[in-house]
Amino acid sequence: MKKGLFIVLEGPDRCGKSTQAALLKSWLEELGCEVVVTREPGGxxxxxxxxRILLDPKSNIEPMTELFLYETSRIKHTLEKIIPALKAGKVIISDRYTLSTTAYQGYGRGLDLKTVETLNRIATLDLKPDLTIVFDIPDRVFAQREHLRNGRDRIEREPDIFRRRVNRAYKLLARRPGITRIDAGRPVGTIQADIRARVQKILSAKK
Ligand SMILES: Nc1ncnc2c1ncn2[C@@H]1O[C@H](COP(=O)(O)OP(=O)(O)OP(=O)(O)O)[C@@H](O)[C@H]1O
Ligand SMILES: [Mg+2]
Structure with a gap:
């Protein structure tokens, strides 16, 4: 089924995912690839x-309801956007995917990790990315970026303890087999060069 390339960027809030996704997209386009940038939840x-429901501060959502909403959004995204793009031979870059649910709803909310991972598999039809990059930001940088928090959305309004749990979770998840960890505490261009080198390797292997 898969002809294209599926890249996922993961990490805590404000770790630099959107910045790097845009730079990666323009490089891949220069190489002649058709690129789709998308995001979860959404897309x-x-x-x-x-x-919108998930991020609305007025939504009162308990953890299990939250989990199912993320997964419902994910099923639609996988079926309607990711799979068709891959079938068409495109490169799809997703800002967040299943690992976010493991980090936020599993480790952050404390939901059973097996349940989260089972639902992740169901919601993606077991579709695995070719490359999952976790942006690992040093605690010092994490703290500096906290002041960029605008507190407008429901997740951003969570207390510090929740945010720190999620950040710690990503540090663990970054060490899982099959995950590419990137030190995201460095300058934008240095991080991008690292990402391009990883993607180049996969592109060369596909030829
Ligand atoms: N390597 C970097 N060094 C310094 N600042 C950075 C770096 N990467 C991104 N930034 C800045 O940090 C902020 C967050 O970056 P960005 O929006 O790309 O992160 P994000 O992971 O997409 O965040 P969000 O979770 O809010 O969508 C922005 O102000 C951006 O300019
Ligand atoms: Mg972003």
Missing amino acids: TYLSEKIR
């Missing part, structure tokens, strides 16, 4: 609607 009409 389709329905999934963006679910995103």
